Amino acid sequence: MAKAELMDFDKALELFEPVLGFEVHVELNTKTKMFCGCANEFGSGANTNTCPTCLGLPGGLPQVNKKAIESSIRLGLALGCEIAEHSRFARKNYFYPDTAKNFQTSQYDDPICHDGSITIELESGRLVTVEIERAHMEDDAGKLTHMGGATGRIQGADYSLVDYNRGGVPLVEIVTQMIEGAEHDAPEIGKTYVAAIREIAKALGVSNARMEEGNVRCDANVSLRPRGSNVLGTRTETKNVNSLRSVERAVRYEIQRQAAVLAGGGTITQETRHWHEDTGITSAGRPKSDADDYRYFPEPDLLPMAPSREWVEELRLTLPEPPAARRKRLQAAWGFANLEFQDVVNSDLLDAVEATVAAGASAQAARKWWTGEIARLANAAGVAADSLVTPAQLAALIELVEAGTLTDRLARQVLEGVIAGEGTPAEVVDSRGLAVVSDDGALIAAIDAALLGQPDVLAKIRDGKVQAAGAVIGAVMKAMRGQADAARVRELVLERAATIE
């Protein structure tokens, strides 16, 4: 694949104004598919969750999943949308092997949610309001695997394999209005907007919202308008940009690529483009004009929907606190610096820290443990931090540290025991015999032995060279197998050195 010419980003912004638009697909986590009772599961054996309806076989009759409608309405409400009084499904006709019915059941002129907006905050503090044109329901396509060819990509493949387990899984597609005035922030706006949608879907509980499993997928539309012109440029649609970092990179890439084409006297083709995560470039897919002839028409097998206003208001009452507002509230309540708080948010540990604080721990201690030792262990094990210990277990551990029963070092050992399933922190302290030795008698005996064993050190301490005490403290800590409070040991060493005979 020929590498496209790119213009320097700042130079591109001098010559052109980027205009953006995003289509974000959110896969709902209903138990069953949109129009049939097959399980909506990720990771089952190929083609184990299919039936005549989702395979598009003759005689299959779709039935609307009520929970999916409920989730779509709640998502729409959280995006500030109006909920349509009348809404219906439509067939979007096209031939592609991941769509067994030869049409996608989608919505056309009567989407369930329309006219919303969300405000996102960039790292600079700039607030950007993204207008939502519509959020409509549709069913997902099956999964294609391209075989043969050099790259395993669609280009050059010899044939493809299809697993229809995902075919028919409910999606909500959220479509923005054109976003103008993004300027240099365009890539960050893309990333932050998709992150906000993901966070809202997760907070609502309507989606597992894991981008790596394709629960949230983004198509990014980018066009460039020459400075001083009021005519919109031709846009490209980069498909399936499936991580936050990729959204940022894909927007930046398209701006730089299109700027180079336009500045060189070329024209942009209206087309879909594929994002390549490995190389960080986009490549041309099918031209848009041909594929756009979808011949939408109302789905004859499904009845219209008319969500009652009472139902909508009931659902509105179930909305959680908006994630952005919650973050602001928690950061203020915990008194975290921006970096500390970002660390928690970026590690996806906001819920864990909040629950640990609710279980009685101090916010700083909860943050320190979750983003420190627990994150380190989780990272090494390749699992999520909050799958290792519960907030209640961590709060109990923190309490033992604060009560002086454990040093940080001992607490790390107790944590390992808890993770290994040895019981509560208190139980692990007992069974492993890990509590700090707070009995001065035992400490003094060990200190005296260490001082008498190193008379030269004792002499130095008596001469006022207190830093020499380090050697004795080390020996005592070793004798106590680390289970002593080093500060207390130091105090006692100085005391004993003065009095010991």
Place this chain on the structure above:
Amino acid sequence: MSEITAEQVAHLAYLARIDLSPLEITSLTHDLGQIVDSIAKVSEVATADTPATSHPMPLTNVFREDVVVPSLTVEQALSGAPDRAGDKFRVPAILDEE
């Protein structure tokens, strides 16, 4: 008379993946034109206060509860497939090499 053209019929046939001979295109152009004309007569009867409907039934909100029911077995699902590889449907290459 409607304005259905042979080009439109050929395009529609391509979109629907139906292979038509020139003769079939000519006759279908005529037939489709008549159908469109007939349907246009309905518009003469429908007044502005008749809302467009997509369904003859005066029903809305017919929903199913979110309860899993058994699916087909893999063998049943693949039984009508022209080609398969393991438990997956096998289909021809989708895009030509760029």
